[in-house]
Amino acid sequence: MELSKKEQFIKTIDEHKKIIYKIVNSYCPNKDDRKDLEQEIIIHLWNSFDKYDSNYKYSTWMYRIALNVAISFYRKEKKWSLKNDFYNEESIFRIEEDNSEEEAQLDYHLKLLQEFIHNLNELNKALMLLYLEEKSYEEIAEILGITKTNVATKISRIKLKLKKEFKNI
């Protein structure tokens, strides 16, 4: 049976949920704002769902929208606090917590990495995320709208910065 548009959309979001989750966590240091941002990203994705250009990978399209929304959200002085209007109180994503030692160590390192990412400006933050996601230079260039050479230069700078920042860990 053919899926309705909304069901198709939910299926796609489910398949790519990690993209949204990671972007939200990188752009929103404040936990309370995260629900707003993830829902804003979902709304933009839904509004652009019909306009998806199949010449690009679905993840490229999704990264562009999610990062553009996240940057707008981050740059807004007054956050979109319209909870009573159309936002839910509940988060769209659930993550099971685990108190094992291994998990605690991973969380510690992730926290350090996120602190490093938070200190970058909006565009470098996007570049950093894509680099750590091991996207190809070509895909990063497509998402950001800069040349491949420029991506390579910036990534080598980021590598140096990362090395410097994490040398004592």
Next chain:
Amino acid sequence: METEELKNILAAYDTKLDKKLSLNVASLKNINLNKSEKNTQAILKYRIVEIVVFSLLALFIGNYIANNWSHTHLVVSGVIVGFFTLIALSGSIGQVALLNQIDFSKPIVDIRKKIEFVNTHGLLFVKLMFLSTPIWWSYVVVGSDYLFNIDLYSNMNADFVLKYLVINSLLIIPLIWFLCKLNYKNLHIKWVRKTIGFFTGLKTMKALEFLNDIEDFKN
């Protein structure tokens, strides 16, 4: 820690998310997905109002010039006021065009630049205000003639008119230099920052700073 180790941490994080991250479908279904982004719509409405106002003003000025065709000084004043109205009108039309090009599925740098140009719209009016300084009498001449039916020019002393023309002509070149400086590329100059900040406010200033960041990022 090497970057490779960081990537290993992220790979472990990925594995964790694969296992433990789930979509709250009920919550997703509860979102009103058809709600559009209010902020862009609100800016678009303001710009459309500006277009209507400036178009009406341009029509009025056109009509004023036609009705006073035999009075050269009123025609010249009307043309000057009309010229500034048309600049403001084209600025607002440009903004609507930019707003219509904002599509979040397009490359980030292009979209951010368009958004920030929309956010710096206030600077156009500041520049127009400064640019009007040497010809401010045109507004007074047109206004007093239209509103109070008083032809100020015919009551002016010829000596005053001559001095006004000379002094204000001398102002044009420094003023153009000054306006060219009021640009996001010159934010490193203290007086440029202060002037823009004072006349446009924090929002425009932040947008201009971000335009600078975008340029740096692109190069």
